[in-house]
Every structure is written in structure tokens, then in C-alpha cells.
Amino acid sequence: MGRMTRTHSSLLALVVASALLAPSCFISRTTVNEPIRREEVDRLVPGQTTAREVVAQLGAPAEVVQLGNRTAYRYDFIVTKRAGFSIIILSFLNDDTCADRVWLFFDAADVLTHAGATLQAADARYEMPWQDLPGK
């Protein structure tokens, strides 16, 4: 009988502990724009590809910057991974934002002159504040 009560008490403690801790963990993922594919960027040839062809291939840019009589287009895909948990009065929250970015520079005739690409959106991680991330 005493053994039974002890088992019930342990179970109850476990249920209470789970109820306190389990609902306090969360992860979320937020994205902005569409992923950029490496093969699509590799198809762009400086000195040949025009702004019209770029827009036909990649869609509308996120930003157009005027540089005198030249222009630069920005394409990006941003991923933010957020992880957190709370234990009664302690809260830990971590945001990690990484991006795929492409900048394309056009001359006055709208022909591509320079292209720069960094594809790192896949590097975003769900981590805790005390954990270090490579490259950050």
C-alpha cells in the first residue's frame, strides 16, 4: 500500500514537472522572399546578360539602387530561426538570421557588368544563447 502511494507521488511529481517544463519550449522559422538557386545565378554572364533577361529569369528584384547612370539590383532570401525556452522565471531566446544574397550591377545600357553572390541561408541554426555558431 505504502509502495503504491510512493509510486503515485513520483508519477504526480513527474506529471507536474512535465506540465511546468514541456509547454515552455518553442522553435520558429521565418523566411523573406524566395530561395535563390546557384544554377540560376551561374547562368548570368557579365558583358552579355541584360537587365531584362535577369528579371525574366529571377523575377523582380528586392531593391534597385541607382549609381549615377548605372543600376544595381538586389535579390535576397532571408531565413531567421528562433529557438527559446522558459523555466518558470528563466527565459532563453536565440535568433539566428542568415541570407542568400545576389547583387547585380548594370551599365547605362542595362548590360550586366558585375555580379556578387553569397548563399548562406541554409546555415541558419536553432541554437541557445550560450552556443557559438561557426562564422558568427
Added chain:
Amino acid sequence: MRSTAILAALRVAGLCFLSGCVSFVWTRDRSFQKPPEGALDGLEIGKSTMSDCLERLGAPLYVWEYKGDGAALAWGSSDEDSKRVAITVPLQTRWQPSFSYADADARLRGPVLFFDKTFVLEGFQTGCLRDVRLQTMRTRPAPVP
């Protein structure tokens, strides 16, 4: 009398903690990755071209017009670590689902490279991207209707 006051204070403190009004919060917010180590080494003012720089540093975060025909390219990242005791009184629920470049550049730090009208490296500066941008960006006048 004194013990009653202490007891009351303890009860209020207990209520605050248990209801989540007072909490210890450790937040860390990391945005983007730093340019590769040593990427700026070997770049020469007056010689290195924009192609050289894009190849070494990858795509910048920001581009803006510099001295009319030139360009400023900025790379940056941020790592904000904050530990605080928070007292929360919920008055309004607000949720910002998207990342905003305009909000972020206040926290981002990194190199900014300046190119002349032939897109040859003219100079560079390192620091808070928003500050460098404000110092060097020329605002165009609004078009006359």
C-alpha cells in the same frame, strides 16, 4: 507588525515571479555571417576592382551611390548578447514577422568599400554600417513635379 509587512512583501514578490511578470531573460540575436577571414588582405586602393572585391567578400549587404558615379558596398554582421531581469506588463501585443534591413543596419558592423566611377577601389572604412552610410550617402533631391 514588521513580520506582517515582510510577509506581505514576500507574497507580492512571489505573485510577480509566479505570474511571469518578473523574469530573467537571456537573449542572443545573430544576423548574417562575417566576411571570410583575411578577405580584405591584399586589396589595394587604386588597383583592386569591384570584381576582385566581390570575389573575395561575396555579395554585400548594402550598396549605395557614392560621389555621384561611384558605389559604396557594405558587408556586415551583428551578434547581440543581452542578459537582463525583465518586468513585463502586457499592454499591447505586437508581432513583427519579417526581417527589416532598415531596422537592422543600426546593429550591423563591418567593412564598407568605396569605388570610383570606373569601379576601382578608392578607399574603405570599418564600423557601424548605419553611421558610415549616413556619412557617405548622397540624398538625391526630389523630382520636380
